[in-house]
Amino acid sequence: MKQKDLLAQLEHTNDRLWSFDPDLNCTFTNTNMSEDFYHAFGIRLAPGVCVLQNVPEPLRTFWNERYQRALAGEKFGLVEHFEIEGVPEYVEVSFNPVIEDDMVTGVACSSKDISKTKRAEIQLKQSEANLYAQIENTSDSIWSVNRKYEMVTMNSVFQKEFSQAFRCDLKIKDRIISYLPRSLKTVWRGRYDRALSGERFEVVDKFEYDDKARYVEISYNPVQIEGKIVGVTCFTRDITALKTSELELKKAVDTRDKFFSIIAHDLRGPIANIHQLAQVLKLNESEMKKNNEALEMLANSAGSVHKLLENLLNWALSQQGIIELKQQTLNLGDLINEGIAPYRLSAELKNLTVDVDIEADLSVRADKPTATSIIANLFNNATKYTPEKGNIRISASAHGKAIAVKIEDNGVGMSADKVAAILAEQGVESTPGTQAEKGTGLGLTLCKEFVRLNNGKFALKSTEGNGSCFEFTLEKA
Template sequence: MELKTDLYKVEKIQELENEIFELKQRLNKTEAGLPCKSILNEDQKLVEGFGVIDHNFNILSFDAKSNSFRKNKDDRSSGQKCYSVFCNSNEPCAGCTILKKRASKLVWYSLQTQLPDNQRKCKKNIIASFESNEPNAPFLVETDLFYQQLFESKGDALLILNCKGQVLKFTDKLNEMLGYSKEEFSKLTVFDIDDPTNSLTFEERVSQVRETKGAIFETDLITKSGDLIPVESSLCPIKYHDKTVYFTSFRNIQERKETERELHESEIRFRTLVENATDLVMRFDREYRYVFINSASLHVFGIPPEDFIGKTHHDMGFPYDLCQLCEEEMDKVFESGISDVIDFSIEVKGREISFEWQLIPEFDEEDEIPYLMAVARDVTKRKQSEKALEEALKTKDKFFSIIAHDLKNPFGSLRALSEALQLNDDLTKEEINEFAEIIHASACQGYDLLENLLDWSRSQRGNIKCEPEEFDLIELVESNINLLQANIHKKKINIHFNPDHNKTVFADKYMVDTIIRNLMANAVKFTYMYGNIEISLLDREKHYGLSIKDDGKGISQENQTKLFDMDNQYSSKGTAMETGTGLGLILCKEFIDCNNGEIWVESENGEGSCFSFIVPKNKSGFTS
């Protein structure tokens, strides 16, 4: 880990530690001037014992030799009454000399065995007060005890090392955290407990600390069992008896590290999800600048994410109207704190893409909104489907309109004529023949209409599949001339078609047959009596085709644009008042598109029309 420093904290720690050791030095001098009491315990062994109590007999501190006088073996002797600990009494001892010193805040005491005149052993100890030649001694002891308690009570584990890494002093929390007894830990060095693998060696730290006057860093401590405990540590040098020692604190950050690890893993999962999302995921600040965008930008716009950071939509060259719309919508969400969804379209690489753009406010700890999260989803296919559905609904309405209106006429005629035949028994043969001719024409009209309706309906549902094959175009023209021969003969129309040889094409034969039949039927319908229809072959580089030209009514320029459009369906009556739906030409256009062909019209009002189409000659010119 990198060494981290906080000079302010280090200076404060160093100032505090300097004060501690200065007071300790003064205390050492004071203790040197204190009277040394040679006392005997009950086993007549020479002992020395002294310490400090307050004016309420509460023990503040006692030395190790005082343990031999303790009657109450409770480990927590500090803070208990001296007469309870050393005399096993519930009240101050009779003739206690401490009573005379209770005006003082702190009182030195000495422990000695009471010896009778005959030098026999006695079961009581004497707790005697004595004066120090050093007037600041009580203050120094109080200060020393205060810092001793502070050292032990600090939440972190503390350690004092010399320049060689040897342990000088430590708190119970440190040896307990690492699983050592006090005795075991006191014999260790920093090299036994610090793992420099992910940090610095002690020598490297000391070298840096000399320059920085203190450091805060992370490292791993080695437990007695060999496990590693991650800790946050502070290290600062302090002077003690003209030597430099190192005051170190350790804070167990195992739980924090585990939380950080889980957070890191969660972040990786989230980033993986975001970076692999097909949607555009973005963040914007209040200046409309990109703070983040995922890698989908490269797929959608062909621009790497890093090129967006710090830039606005205007900077990226998006259309002005789109930039204005985005900024207005972002302002709304910044102000309201409520998510919003808008739709927009943009042209990318010559293709229009529709997006659904969701804006989500990001709140900070102060309930402010510094950023917006934005998710843009490509809904082009959905929009196309919605448009197709809308068109299908319009087509359905048109379909039922045709059925309701255009089928009514031929069936109306059939109904009226059949009723007349049924009710009139005195009809002449000529009248019957005339009725029969009208009934036949109405039936043919209804049949043709139904056939076109069914073909068109199947094409809309996708039930007619384009199945290209090789066939002779000339044969289809001749078969349709024969099919329409009755209507041609009725109008005395002259058909001009003189092919010199066969023309093989590669297309769907059924669809091309339907195209020829509709174009020829229209030519007959709009040609006057004794008129002419000329059928010509077209030869292009990759296509063959036909031109069917009549000298009939013709079509205005305005109506020509409506011929192949379902939304602007155009229909007019023939020269013999024949009716139609206009559905045939729409069907022709759809079938031509399926066969990778073209269809067009050339006409002048009153001068006849010429409808032409082409289809591929062979497989190489066909694209399904």
């Protein structure tokens, strides 16, 4: 190739080209480099001019070190940043030693303008940094996987929660499926596959943390690049409060419907009995002595209806949150005697021994109507399920700032399943008493609710065939 053709090509490029000898004197430069040198340092670079001419510190030292590395025989490249008007902002510089007879006789340099690419790279990094800051500045879990189920991104929230749930240290590029228990591998893989097929969807998962249920809504979103699905991005939203409220509402509605159906059934019988017995008594007023049995049945039916309606009203008020509690100091012995008074006769008719063992000076802080209702319902329950000549014992003991009240009987007791169902408030149906006394199951529900409203705790121990022990606490006065 002729020299003039070569020079023409060197001038035709957009790159900056120059070379120098071991004394740092320029041996060649194209126009682009000569013009940039002029804009930067006020002198045009040309053969014979020192390549460090007019270059100020600290640039002079930096570039001298680079030139000396190349003159020592090292071939290398670097990216340089300039803030000089008229000169490219970012350039990629290569240093190539010129070797003749195994000796470095000079260095040929080229500089390529990469400003546009570099600025785009910086903007991308800034965008990534902003995105990372956003996904870290949230309480939700965010992560993504590729088609091999390998982790591509994840925020610290997801990493922490995944670690807590599955006892592992998940990292980027790890295959998330590998860390899941066998029972979940198929489920999670199936969800990722749905998203990888192009489907966008949401699911609700339940997790157990420290014996507490947590509900999260997870959205699965396909990631497309140039029309091809390359992965899945997932977002979670904690809906524990919403889900808990939803479940509590459903439970309350189910309980209400169940109670109303029981109440409707149980009211029909006693009211019909009252009506029929009243008719009998009306027709036989002159033979009152023969109607003692009818009178007793009438009294029992009326009492059942009264108690049922009283419990129903109290339960309805508690469900609406409109019971007004008035805390006051109450003598516990007087409170218990008042609570059990309406059912003393029932106990006497069954020849039950009722032992009230309460210290005379023991007092509590409680709302009297609800506290009385607790005692009345538990005592009525004990009389109902204790056979003739059985025993009921009511006692109390102080435990720090609380008074624990126990109502124990040696009645029919309950199975472990029924005890668990009562404590879990699963709407257990009432069973007939030892003399076929009827109930609705509403009394124990009210007791638990009223104990809670009085800031107390409710406990139940029972063995089938060996009686029951109901215990609740009230604040010590």
